[in-house]
């Protein structure tokens with residue numbers, strides 16, 4: 139009886155990570171420039187194979203699919219909107235309906251049109267206006283969609299644009315300690331990235347608030363955004379630093395969600411904060427393929443914190459593990475769900491669980507870290523569901539039938 143009858147059970151993807159050939163986007167351009175970055179290329183060719191992806195998800199027993207629509211395709215030039223691309227995404231929404239799947243649609247998931255980036259991106263004066271104009275067009279295909287995410291992980295985006303600014307102004311080296319540079323270890327580099335200051339987050343807050351009203355006025359959807367939840371903890375004596383890091387990294391974005399219809403929680407691991415800030419994930423054989431600590435308990439911590447700060451219903455929009463060992467994925471997810479159930483039992487209003495990710499996909503520069511419930515052959519694009527897909531589908535079926543029994547009783 140833990141899970142409410144309308145609880146969504148599903149999986150998530152992002153357009154740039156699965157579609158392939160997102161050639162008008164800023165990410166496509168970046169992939170050719172950054173040393174050590176693999177290209178996304180054809181990705182999973184989900185642009186053409188979305189029907190099969192939705193079918194596999196539904197047949198496994200899941201009932202919800204979070205996917206994104208790609209701004210760079212819909213608005214290839216400023217003010218020039220592609221009817222054909224809008225129709226493409228409408229077909230995806232209709233395909234979900236055909237398979238009895240609830241779509242959760244993300245309007246922006248890290249990638250933007252190249253022209254938007256050239257104009258100065260999120261730091262440009264016209265950023266909100268540009269985004270709002272795209273979202274206004276996008277709402278024309280969202281009829282009947284119940285859940286809309288405006289911006290995915292604005293806190294990660296803030297970190298990314300701060301990094302880009304540092305590269306542009308030549309101050310990047312100040313961030314990276316000599317050890318990190320000499321080892322060239324990208325997971326360590328990621329762990330050493332600084333916490334974004336509010337000036338890099340505020341453009342996202344403005345954009346989110348502007349489009350939240352547009353989506354509400356033009357569709358019947360519940361609107362929210364998703365935050366990368368770090369399940370942060372303080373080390374003894376460092377509470378003040380902890381509060382500063384927590385605010386800049388997370389709470390700024392959670393507070394900005396007040397007034398939304400839900401908060402999207404995205405949880406993978408947990409990290410401590412000491413006097414110097416975020417403590418990098420210690421080296422440990424249990425670490426995931428992206429170098430993060432194995433912490434399924436993070437989900438419960440993240441959900442509780444997000445609910446407390448926002449006062450909103452929670453939708454878990456991402457939770458998962460980068461591993462080549464699918465048993466480990468099942469193990470991690472089973473434990474994470476246990477922590478989620480405790481939070482629900484404690485009265486937290488959780489509306490659904492969407493696993494990251496439906497497919498092994500392009501992990502922003504790298505193909506190595508596999509998060510998928512389904513493997514994809516990158517040459518033939520043949521999909522091979524992993525045991526974890528059937529396992530999660532069964533969890534969903536069982537939860538649904540016990541809720542039903544509870545109601546009948």
Ligand code: BGC
Pocket residue numbers: 152155290291294366404428456494501502509
């Ligand atoms: C992002 C995804 C990413 C995942 C795993 C989240 O930060 O929204 O795009 O693939 O985490 O790293």
